[in-house]
Amino acid sequence: MNGEGNSGPVFADPITADILLSVNGDERPITVDTRETLLDTLREHLDLIGAKKGCDHGQCGACTVLVDGRRVKSCLTLTVTVDDREITTVEGLAADGALHPMQAAFVERDAFQCGYCTPGQLCSAVAMVREVADGWPSAVTADVSGPAVLDDDEIRERMSGNLCRCGAYVNIVAAIKQVGS
């Protein structure tokens, strides 16, 4: 909060980089401050507001997006590090204006209230179902040598990086189970 030392602040021009960002299938040339997180680039410069800022510290999961199909916390990802990757946000989950099955299940099961954690939950859920299908074990997988089964315990464990303060977890688990099984 306070200044550092007695010699006053150091004045350095921001360092920028020109990159080509691939988001939801669109190639977007953009100049970014190298301090900029992917979350801030999406929200402040590309008007892709689906990814949410809840904590900016990787603790709440609201900023979760897919990078090359895997879930990452965009608040902990510097934009300059993903210029050669395929980024998918909640806006890119659905094709042709229809809802992705996970989005439809979230509506049907009322798996959200305020909706602020929802884009992160959705991206996380879509990637998580794929992780299970790919046989990735979790901390609650009893037999790590066999295929993982998408049961309630597995869903709860694997979705615990996405906080929901409205307390929609019960419905989130039901929605994911409906889609994943």
Add this chain to the structure above:
Amino acid sequence: MTTVAAPYAGTALDRVDGPEKVTGRARYAYENLPADLAYAVVVQATVSRGEVRAVDADSVLQLPGMIAAIWHENAPRLAPVEDAELTVLQSPRVAYRGQVVAIVVAETLESATEAARLLRVDYRAEPHDVELRADHPGMYRPDHVNPNYATDSELGDPDTALAFASVVVDATYTTPAQHHNPIEPHATVALWDADGLTLYDATQSASGVRATIAPLFALPPESVRVISPYVGGGFGGKGAPHAQVVLAALAAKQVGRPVKLAATRRQMFAVTGYRTPTVQRVRLGADEDGRLSAIVHEAFEQTATIKEFAEQTTVVTRMMYAAPHRRTSHRLVRLDVPIPTWMRAPGETPGMFALESAMDELAVACGIDPVELRVRNEPTIDPERGLPFSSRNLVACLREGAERFGWAGRDPEPGVRRRGRQLIGTGVASSTYPVYRLPSQASARAEPGGGFTVRIAAADIGTGARTVLTQIAADALRVPPAQVRMEVGDSALPRASVAGGSSGTASWGTAVLRACEALMAALHRRSGDVPPGGLEASADTAEELRSQRPLSRHAYGAQFAEVGVDLDTGEVRVLRLLGAFAAGRIINPKTARSQFIGGMTMGLSMALLEESVMDLEFGDYLNRDLAQYHVAACADVRDVDAFWIEEEDPELNPMGSKGIGEIGIVGTAAAIANAVYHATGIRVRDLPIRLDRLIGGGI
């Protein structure tokens, strides 16, 4: 008053804003990007009490991209108002650590963040006092408690009754400070133009923010517009404007450009409110059959030096159980701490943890089943107000909940049920929440092209208000919900009350219904003909609310919990939570269930995890992020369910509904603590139920 039989109220309509929310199209406050936008970041005090001597604004202004550094010496003057939380940057005084002492504005968020980090602030620090103790010499009796209840109450002679009671419970319970932590941080985008001030704000009350902010800038209310169609959770924390709203407006005024400002998660632990910690002493006197002769409930709480918030912790005890002799009280101490505020069921939430824990202790002391004990102390009229209840189905909730939970045959012996390495126990607690209804206005409009638009400056903070109001309007207009366009979250719409006190559906629903009825009457007069410009009608419920007759109106519930406590670690897992509620007519079973189980989930979180730890040395809340302030995660929440009993109450509102946004959290923590006692034999009277409180208790 008659309740209206209706086809859409009562059906499980999907949220009408669901598609917007799941596709990322819903635009929350910080996501507005007016042209020429600048970014603001606040700088917080690093002393808990004292004065700002100097701010080295000039140095940071040399940083690239900097626009302004604003502090009390160069800030625009605000008109004096009573609420010192809002008169930001007007004086050098620091009232608590984390208070905003400066704000920097830059071209980018990165530059503003950097400048806020580098800004040098010099202080003259004074010794601080941040420790809540029941015996603090500064304890005083507030004039009233939130929102407008008597501070104390007394009936009969409770001291004598306690002295002569066969069985006495005398126990002290504590609840820690808790922070709301909505996942959307408080945020405001402020924009000045020729018409005045526009605020895109994360708020539970667009009308309230307008009414509060306008006088600070010496503006008539109509020159302020507050827009908040989507709000990422509030839980009371966004009920009234906090400093960031004023700071954004003030900064935008200073720099002559639109400014956006959000509290960071860490800043929220100082500047956006919290629930006061409480110390509560409960004394119950009863005969050997558990019939109460005396109830005494005393609460000790904190508030800030610059603003009083008196949580109504013991008010619930005035109504809950029958007893001829009774006393409740509240005492506050002003400390050098951040400003507490409403947090989901203020009063009932901490108060019912204490009362319902004490009732469980009484059940144990009398050897009576805790469900039966509560039934036995059911009052026939409101014990302190002397009024009849409009409806009271606590007993039905206890009975039906017990039936569905499988309570019958419960062995009361604590600490004797083992399942693997877990001790298993069950617990129960009552739940309740008052029925509030506040004046509101609404308009309904028949569009020339077909369909209807209904407008009200209500807030849907995730409650489902937009959906439920659509259902109410559809019924009144006798059309399917798809033909009703519901507009909320904008102070330019007809003025509405705050999304608080679980009053939304009752307050806004009445206004929407009356506006729709007026429109239907106008249409009828025109034989259904909609003129080319459309046809509009409006309503104001102030008069209707004044004519409501005095009764004791509350929703009731019963919470049942089953826990497993790890014998080796003391880890508590809530295996099952079942809530039974009686809350009038349920307008949307889908969103209502979400409200109930959402509240219960927050109650589970309160019981086991949530605790804002005051750092006595430095005078601020120490664990100010989500890695250290734990809220329940998905893996913490297993089998949580709720149901409701049919309740017809014609003395509420035209919908026959009671509020459901807060009752879910009330009593949950007590049910879990009581289950932990049943599992382990250890009575945890201090929340949260941490591992050390069980291991230290000799599990």
